[in-house]
Amino acid sequence: MAEPPISKDVAEIEQTLGNVTLFSHLNARQRARLARFATTRDYKQGSTIVRQGDTSMSLYVILSGSVRVNRESEGGGGAVEVEKLGPGGAFGEMGLIEDLPRAATVVAQEPTTCALLAKWDFQNELRDDPEIALSLLPVLTGRIRELDSLLAQAQADR
Amino acid sequence: MQRLLRTWLKFSAASHFDDATWTPREAQEKKLLEVVARNKDTAYGRDHDFGSIRSIEDYQRAVPMNTYEALTPYIDRVFAGEQNVLTADVPLMFATTSGTTGRAKYIPVTPSYLSEYSHGVHVHTYRMFTDFSDMLEGKILVSSSSDEEGISDGGLPFGAISGYLARKQPGAIKRFYALPYELSKVKQVESKYYLTLRYGAAEDVRLLVTPNPSSMLLLADKLNVWADELIHDIRKGGANAAYVPEGSPKALTAGLRADPARADELQAILKRDGALTPRAVWPNLRLLSCWKGGTMPLYLRKLPAVFGDVPIRDLGYMASEGRGATPLVNSGAAGVLNVTSHFFEFVPEEQRDEPNQQFLTCDELESNREYYIYFTTSAGLYRYDINDVVRVVDFYRNTPVIQFIRKGQGMTSITGEKLTESQVTGALLEAVESGGYDVQHFTAKVQWGEPPRYALYAELGDSMTTERSREFLRAFDRSLCEQNIEYEAKRESTRLGAPVLRRVAPGSYQALRQKRVAEGAPESQVKIPQLSTDMEFGAALDVLEEVRLDG
Numbered sequence: 176m177a178e179p180p181i182s183k184d185v186a187e188i189e190q191t192l193g194n195v196t197l198f199s200h201l202n203a204r205q206r207a208r209l210a211r212f213a214t215t216r217d218y219k220q221g222s223t224i225v226r227q228g229d230t231s232m233s234l235y236v237i238l239s240g241s242v243r244v245n246r247e248s249e250g251g252g253g254a255v256e257v258e259k260l261g262p263g264g265a266f267g268e269m270g271l272i273e274d275l276p277r278a279a280t281v282v283a284q285e286p287t288t289c290a291l292l293a294k295w296d297f298q299n300e301l302r303d304d305p306e307i308a309l310s311l312l313p314v315l316t317g318r319i320r321e322l323d324s325l326l327a328q329a330q331a332d333r
Numbered sequence: 334m335q336r337l338l339r340t341w342l343k344f345s346a347a348s349h350f351d352d353a354t355w356t357p358r359e360a361q362e363k364k365l366l367e368v369v370a371r372n373k374d375t376a377y378g379r380d381h382d383f384g385s386i387r388s389i390e391d392y393q394r395a396v397p398m399n400t401y402e403a404l405t406p407y408i409d410r411v412f413a414g415e416q417n418v419l420t421a422d423v424p425l426m427f428a429t430t431s432g433t434t435g436r437a438k439y440i441p442v443t444p445s446y447l448s449e450y451s452h453g454v455h456v457h458t459y460r461m462f463t464d465f466s467d468m469l470e471g472k473i474l475v476s477s478s479s480d481e482e483g484i485s486d487g488g489l490p491f492g493a494i495s496g497y498l499a500r501k502q503p504g505a506i507k508r509f510y511a512l513p514y515e516l517s518k519v520k521q522v523e524s525k526y527y528l529t530l531r532y533g534a535a536e537d538v539r540l541l542v543t544p545n546p547s548s549m550l551l552l553a554d555k556l557n558v559w560a561d562e563l564i565h566d567i568r569k570g571g572a573n574a575a576y577v578p579e580g581s582p583k584a585l586t587a588g589l590r591a592d593p594a595r596a597d598e599l600q601a602i603l604k605r606d607g608a609l610t611p612r613a614v615w616p617n618l619r620l621l622s623c624w625k626g627g628t629m630p631l632y633l634r635k636l637p638a639v640f641g642d643v644p645i646r647d648l649g650y651m652a653s654e655g656r657g658a659t660p661l662v663n664s665g666a667a668g669v670l671n672v673t674s675h676f677f678e679f680v681p682e683e684q685r686d687e688p689n690q691q692f693l694t695c696d697e698l699e700s701n702r703e704y705y706i707y708f709t710t711s712a713g714l715y716r717y718d719i720n721d722v723v724r725v726v727d728f729y730r731n732t733p734v735i736q737f738i739r740k741g742q743g744m745t746s747i748t749g750e751k752l753t754e755s756q757v758t759g760a761l762l763e764a765v766e767s768g769g770y771d772v773q774h775f776t777a778k779v780q781w782g783e784p785p786r787y788a789l790y791a792e793l794g795d796s797m798t799t800e801r802s803r804e805f806l807r808a809f810d811r812s813l814c815e816q817n818i819e820y821e822a823k824r825e826s827t828r829l830g831a832p833v834l835r836r837v838a839p840g841s842y843q844a845l846r847q848k849r850v851a852e853g854a855p856e857s858q859v860k861i862p863q864l865s866t867d868m869e870f871g872a873a874l875d876v877l878e879e880v881r882l883d884g
Contacts, residue, residue: 179355179730180355180356214355214728214730214731216700216728218700219699222699222700222701223700223701224700224701225700225701225726225727226701226726228665229664229665229667229726229727229736230660230662230664230665230666230667230668230726230727230734230736231662231664231665231727232661232662232669232727232728232729232734233727233728233729270664274644274662274663274664275664276664276665277664277665291728291730293729293730294662295351295661295729296730
């Protein structure tokens with residue numbers, strides 16, 4: 176298999192990956208390896224970057240600019256803004272692990288540049304370096320704890 | 334053998350494709366120049382000075398955008414047996430297209446084109462085998478259609494590429510497949526489904542592939558309807574003669590061996606569950622693969638009820654004219670543009686009717702925008718307008734991930750509402766989900782009158798009383814207003830009348846499919862539209878009831 180062409184932004188991507196929660200336990204060498212597989216893409220203000228329900232192939236990390244994350248509620252009633260993300264923000268993280276459609280629609284609020292990391296390349300890295308998988312475990316178990324806590328709170332509020 | 338197959342798929346196709354996705358523009362130019370160089374001395378190549386083409390820009394200047402009609406004078410010569418007209422390669426057969434009205438289209442299938450087409454198949458297959466590593470420990474059940482529907486004036490067969498690929502499979506590969514090639518030639522729908530199940534129910538099927546998800550639902554339904562006959566035949570060997578067409582070759586039923594142990598297993602399932610379901614019959618089924626985009630969601634939403642939580646992967650954006658994209662994951666209905674199969678160009682959807690359309694290459698596409706797509710292939714289709722609209726939903730490395738949205742011709746406009754098939758499908762799904770209405774098949778068409786309106790032909794379940802049908806009709810009309818503001822405005826101004834629902838007899842759509850097959854369309858590719866532009870649509874259907882909103 177051919178080596179990917181190295182992005183001119185590789186140093187910036189490597190640094191920004193450190194801000195992504197999912198990768199917060201990765202060491203510098205592991206982040207550098209992932210950054211080599213990232214590509215960059217520019218989006219105009221107002222353009223839809225990904226749409227809820229669509230095929231999910233890549234993680235997006237914002238290098239510059241900002242985005243609005245909207246989610247359609249299941250019972251209809253239109254889209255609700257769930258968050259805004261700026262440089263260092265990421266969406267599609269869970270898509271690297273699960274094979275599920277996009278959970279939200281993401282729109283560029285201004286000219287925005289993102290780094291994209293394909294699920295396939297990420298998973299190949301996991302196969303080559305299982306230490307990466309171990310580094311993800313604290314983040315994932317942390318999320319389970321958060322959800323447990325929210326569930327318990329919701330039950331207590333009933 | 335499994336490892337050998339996987340390694341072959343990887344090095345024959347998957348790695349090449351994967352590497353090209355980093356630099357799609359370069360891959361596309363390489364592919365284009367390869368096609369042009371090979372065909373520079375053909376009649377079409379000389380007429381368009383292929384010899385002077387050195388770049389994508391040269392090609393775009395030298396060759397006009399083509400429709401099938403524009404290429405017909407050349408294709409007719411190829412069909413008559415003349416060589417070196419569109420391609421330097423001599424065609425092996427002609428692929429016939431379906432889904433269109435009027436005269437059939439014949440696509441010359443050359444060895445180079447077959448290689449391009451198979452390339453996409455191999456990438457798709459390799460990724461499925463990688464993601465589901467024990468898939469090859471069971472069987473793959475793939476439906477295919479006949480590659481020999483007839484013979485051209487020049488003596489070549491015409492039919493479906495899927496049948497040709499099934500016929501040419503090496504013996505070592507065939508052993509992974511549940512169905513024999515001869516089944517692709519069975520025209521009678523009932524026979525085809527019975528024999529498919531007769532072969533399939535005896536096997537440990539791990540992958541089920543049919544282009545249309547409605548075929549999967551029909552297989553599931555028939556599995557139960559024919560449970561006793563299937564178990565009997567599996568126990569005794571052979572197949573009920575009523576389902577074996579007269580004059581069939583021996584090879585059609587040669588593989589139907591007696592398997593009393595399997596018959597006992599199926600009998601036990603039937604006794605335990607009171608029915609044969611795919612979930613119980615094929616407990617190791619790892620993946621379903623079918624079309625998921627366009628009008629398919631009406632059927633897709635019903636698959637989990639019969640197949641459980643088996644993942645569903647799109648089969649890929651493809652047609653007789655070429656393979657546009659290969660899905661690499663299960664989510665959604667999109668695939669990665671096949672940058673190593675054919676050369677593609679795109680025109681933004683809103684520029685379709687403009688005199689100076691902007692033809693874009695794949696590196697120039699933007700996320701979430703819709704484009705008309707044009708193919709250049711080794712079948713001799715140059716800058717070919719397939720009349721499809723695709724949307725960019727993501728990027729894989731630097732290559733767009735596209736989803737088929739609709740046929741360009743799937744648009745109607747009585748009073749300027751420009752209604753698209755995807756809007757009709759969207760409104761249909763929203764209405765069905767809002768009230769749990771049992772709508773099995775559906776087609777909208779224009780009905781002229783004072784005022785004009787849309788007539789909705791539908792095959793409905795037993796729970797759909799007249800009142801429920803009226804509720805559904807109201808919900809559909811409301812959803813369509815939300816999908817298309819022009820439709821809403823025209824409805825409010827009464828320039829468009831309220832839609833009318835025509836309930837058709839059970840089995841009408843299956844009969845329609847059978848009719849299309851009898852006319853020469855490959856069974857697995859027959860698509861009955863959800864928005865028909867054929868003014869005759871519905872004329873031959875048996876309408877049981879007409880439901881109206883406006884008295």
